[in-house]
Amino acid sequence: MTAEPVPLRPREKERVIRPMQFTDLETVAGIEKRTFTLPWSMNVFHGQLARESSVCLVCEIDRRVAGYLLADMFVDVWHLMNLAVDGPFRRRRVAADLIEAYFAVTERHGHRGHTLEVRASNIAAIELYRSFGFVSTGVRPRYYTDDLEDAVIMWRDWEGDSA
Ligand SMILES: CC(C)(COP(=O)(O)OP(=O)(O)OC[C@H]1O[C@@H](n2cnc3c(N)ncnc32)[C@H](O)[C@@H]1OP(=O)(O)O)[C@@H](O)C(=O)NCCC(=O)NCCS
Incomplete structure (x- = not known):
């Protein structure tokens, strides 16, 4: 699945939620290392990004990756597998915007719900x-x-019409 950029209510001049690219992975893996005691490796990010079914988004503020979200559909359930916001960008609704964008992308596809x-x-x-x-x-x-x-x-639970 390819996620399209999702327009949002901008809170900064240059805030954008967009699909993660392979070229983001170094920055993403850096945030991951700073954030978690059991960080995903570069290989795990790479493998996830390569999967057809996955939704991988970044939030960019002033052209810096501020946070990211990765999710995948298994059977009929979306699994929110990874979400992090870099320290300086926290409490600025970056995670909230990523989750809203994630819902917007996944709601186009029938499913039972989301888990994590x-x-x-x-x-x-x-x-x-x-x-x-x-x-x-x-x-x-x-x-x-x-x-x-x-x-x-x-x-x-999924709030759409049919699973
Ligand atoms: C959890 C995390 C993703 C939140 O990101 P964020 O961009 O700072 O969150 P937002 O600003 O979008 O917050 C949205 C809402 O989440 C809740 N929230 C976020 N941070 C919170 C905190 N430190 N304490 C209590 N509630 C919090 C609040 O309800 C907040 O709404 P409000 O600001 O109107 O009160 C971020 O703290 C983070 O990256 N933590 C380390 C990694 C992590 O824990 N990832 C999740 C793994 S399951």
Whole structure:
């Protein structure tokens, strides 16, 4: 699937949500390393970006990649697999814009809903997802291999006409 650029309510002069390109991967992997204790490798990003079914978006502010989102459809469910906003750009609705764009792209395709896993201690992300209608549906105990933290499973029903 190819995501088209999604026009947004601009909050800065040069804010754009666009499909991720292979040329973004170095920057994206840099943000990833700064952000997560179990970062995706360049190879994992590369493989995900190459998949036909995936939705991979970046938010660019003043021509700098401020954040990114990667998702993929498995059977009839969208999995939000990765989302990060670089430190200086947080609390500026970058993640919110990425999620809105993600919904706009995926809502064109019939599916049952969206799911994701998030660290139980990640209050910022859990609040973000809740604000978009995700609800907690379970826990995967000791899911994260570095510190064995639990993952909260979150789910959002598709609001379209038919799956
Ligand atoms: C979680 C994360 C993606 C949020 O990105 P962001 O661009 O700063 O979030 P936004 O500005 O779009 O926030 C949208 C809403 O999410 C919630 N939110 C975001 N950050 C929050 C925080 N630190 N504390 C509480 N709620 C928060 C709020 O409801 C916020 O709305 P508000 O600003 O009107 O209160 C960002 O903090 C991040 O990259 N964290 C590290 C990586 C990560 O945890 N990724 C998710 C893995 S599952």
